[in-house]
Amino acid sequence: MDVRRRGRGRRPAAEVRDDILTAAGKLLIDEGMAAFTIERVALEAGASKTTIYKWWRSKGALALDGYFHAVESTLAFPDTGDIEADLSSQVRAFVHLLTETPAGRVIAELAGQAQTDPDLATALRERYTVPRRRLAVEVMERARSRGQLRGDVDFEVVVDQLWGACYHRLLLPAEPLNDQFAVELVRNVLRGIRA
Amino acid sequence: MDVRRRGRGRRPAAEVRDDILTAAGKLLIDEGMAAFTIERVALEAGASKTTIYKWWRSKGALALDGYFHAVESTLAFPDTGDIEADLSSQVRAFVHLLTETPAGRVIAELAGQAQTDPDLATALRERYTVPRRRLAVEVMERARSRGQLRGDVDFEVVVDQLWGACYHRLLLPAEPLNDQFAVELVRNVLRGIRA
Incomplete structure (x- = not known):
């Protein structure tokens, strides 16, 4: 069991947020907007959809932040x-x-x-x-x-x-x-x- | 019966083409791309879909020509x-x-x-x-x-x-x-x- 999995649920919010943005940016860059869903980002980031919706009110907002995170x-x-x-x-x-x-x-x-x-x-x-x-x-x-x-x-x-x-x-x-x-x-x- | 209907089928090609472009441009401007179909343009122009497909290989090509006709x-x-x-x-x-x-x-x-x-x-x-x-x-x-x-x-x-x-x-x-x-x-x- 790696450190990350062991710590799940108690990871600092900033770290979870960063993982979500990284996953969102990578998914967009790798597969484009057609493949971009909150479900996929949640899966790739190891975060819950609830957590994502807490911070981003829509798929579009998450996509934009993920894109910007990737190219900033x-x-x-x-x-x-x-x-x-x-x-x-x-x-x-x-x-x-x-x-x-x-x-x-x-x-x-x-x-x-x-x-x-x-x-x-x-x-x-x-x-x-x-x-x-x-x-x-x-x-x-x-x-x-x-x-x-x-x-x-x-x-x-x-x-x-x-x-x-x-x-x-x-x-x-x-x-x-x-x-x-x-x-x-x-x-x-x-x-x-x-x- | 108006002159136009009486003449249908024997209208000069240039006139039919112009009617199609006018109808395409009007439909786009009035209702946007979501409502734009070859069927609707055919109906509004009083032309057959076959005629339209003879001159435009796709809906997109017709839309562009209709747009340009309207704004030229x-x-x-x-x-x-x-x-x-x-x-x-x-x-x-x-x-x-x-x-x-x-x-x-x-x-x-x-x-x-x-x-x-x-x-x-x-x-x-x-x-x-x-x-x-x-x-x-x-x-x-x-x-x-x-x-x-x-x-x-x-x-x-x-x-x-x-x-x-x-x-x-x-x-x-x-x-x-x-x-x-x-x-x-x-x-x-x-x-x-x-x-």
């Missing part, structure tokens, strides 16, 4: 003091995640399903879109306070110019979504917003 | 010789279409469903995304030949910066998609690409 470290936003390098690193890492890992298919499916699933749409907005936007805007505001970006630019619009452009190539594919695209995109955008 | 005139790309005014008019008209008419919900549903429906994805790419991108790139190439846009910019990337940014606010909503957004977006983008 990859999407970390560098803030080295050089906004041009930082935006470039972040957008290139994001494009790499979308194209070179199963995460691209997963977020495309989640965003797709959210168009007709109001509950998933709310989870996507609250747990992913809004916090990710906020992070990017904060990084750009710090760059403005260092004098690197123009004073009259609405950074919320720049978020759509950068990451929205990447989502556009992911969700309405036509031209390649790759590193060269990321580099040219950041270059065009920066030329319009640098101080 | 609104999305016409002006080419007055002033690229700044033309991009601004087109993006503002596009945002208006997405937000002030049912077309926004329809294209969001179509794009959403395309994430898990390869047939619809192909129809969306071939019948909507690729031709729309081509139009925009051609307008920008003409502006470059007039000396209005930089020589070293990849206009395919600019397409994603402009229309991709709008789709981002439509499909992953957080900040408002409105005329002010369109105006600031075009201003930021132009500052980075004008000659």
Whole structure:
């Protein structure tokens, strides 16, 4: 009997929560949204459905948190003091995640399903879109306070110019979504917003 | 008996085709993708299902052509010789279409469903995304030949910066998609690409 099983039922809540998120992220990445159920996550995480429903009010909310748990470290936003390098690193890492890992298919499916699933749409907005936007805007505001970006630019619009452009190539594919695209995109955008 | 009914079966193909597209577009706009079936379109257009299947290999292809038929005139790309005014008019008209008419919900549903429906994805790419991108790139190439846009910019990337940014606010909503957004977006983008 391993330590984990012996301790079941008395594991700290934070550990159980982390196991659930890890299981949810892995299930999504491995098998996609079609295979994603609370039952499967409960089974894989060794947690009860009751516990999961205590923390997540819906499958969509759990899926979003699991997705974000899986990709969060990859999407970390560098803030080295050089906004041009930082935006470039972040957008290139994001494009790499979308194209070179199963995460691209997963977020495309989640965003797709959210168009007709109001509950998933709310989870996507609250747990992913809004916090990710906020992070990017904060990084750009710090760059403005260092004098690197123009004073009259609405950074919320720049978020759509950068990451929205990447989502556009992911969700309405036509031209390649790759590193060269990321580099040219950041270059065009920066030329319009640098101080 | 009206002229139309009397003539049924001998109507010119172009007229039948136009009736089918009009009926398809109207059904989509009025009731959305959930209610969209070949049967309903056949009924509304007074055409046979066989005729429809002769021209469209799938429901998705018909939906896309019907959608585009309904919105095409609104999305016409002006080419007055002033690229700044033309991009601004087109993006503002596009945002208006997405937000002030049912077309926004329809294209969001179509794009959403395309994430898990390869047939619809192909129809969306071939019948909507690729031709729309081509139009925009051609307008920008003409502006470059007039000396209005930089020589070293990849206009395919600019397409994603402009229309991709709008789709981002439509499909992953957080900040408002409105005329002010369109105006600031075009201003930021132009500052980075004008000659």
